[in-house]
Amino acid sequence: MSGEVVVWTYDLWKVYRTPHGTVSALKGVSLSVRRGEIVGIHGPSGSGKTTLLKILAGLERPDRGEVVVDGYDLNQLDDNGLAMLRNTVVSLIPQDYGLIEDLTVFENIELPLLLAKVPREERRSRVMELIDYMGLRGRERARPRQLSGGERQRVAIARALANTPSVLLADEPTANLDYENAIRVLELFKRVNKDFGTTIVIVSHDPRVLRYVERSFIIRDGVLKEVPPQEALGSSSA
Structure with missing residues (x-):
């Protein structure tokens, strides 16, 4: 793992407008991930985890803030540029597999x-x-x-x-799996990271993920912070 930062966000905000008002999915999220790291982002449903992944993958744009992935400033890319990014630089594995x-x-x-x-x-x-x-x-x-x-x-x-790709994003990769297959998939992520040097960001509420990541973050009500594994474990069970 190098010291080079490959995923970087600063002060990300994302607000959704509904018939009942506005919902702030992300509130000033700043994140830095070094090349070759595996990091876990933990939090309950509705905390903003998936919204953050979609912004990192260029599937959604923030209302405010900066996001850079492997040297690409996503705010400066048009739709074609973002599509190119997703096909070659950053890959998102959705919770439903997307096959x-x-x-x-x-x-x-x-x-x-x-x-x-x-x-x-x-x-x-x-x-x-x-x-x-x-x-x-x-x-x-x-x-x-x-x-x-x-x-x-x-x-x-x-x-x-x-x-x-330089970066792999995984949205709840163990959510639909039994224990044996969940462990197999997490071991596979670890092997991919070791064999290819791929930077991996996993969002999950599964506490088993904590054994396979180098750094842990929790996100609650759109606010992200880095925490020790024990605190992330409490967030995962919330």
Whole structure:
């Protein structure tokens, strides 16, 4: 792990307007993550965790504040620039996996490579490399509905890694998994971090995540702060 900062935000604010008034999802969030770190952001539902991830992935824009990912100032990028960023620099694994049901495992993993116009043989080689890495050999022609929850999560991780992003964002990656598969996925994140040097940000309310991260943050009512693991554990059970 280097001392280089790869994810940086300063004074992020995000307000949603509803028929009943306004809701402040993020209130002055500042975050700094070094290259090669695994960090966990913990907090109850509705605390602002997913909103923060979406802003880091360029899926939403803050109402105020700065966000820089691997040298890219997201506030300065247009929609096409943000799409490029998501396909090559930062990958978000959504809680529902985000797989396309009509595509096979191979095709789901291949999609980011197609969008990046990677040549066919290089695509095939990269996809099969990831399928083997994830322990999915023999499942490449299966469709998502034929997979277990753990397999679906591994396909989602493989797809996120297709273009070797600098940063991987995971939204509640263990929420839909049983104990055995949850541990397997967390071990996989640790291995990805070690093997590829990928910076990983995990948002979760699962206390098991704390064993696999180097630094912990809690977020409550849109306010983020770094805390010792014991305090994050209390937040996760809230």
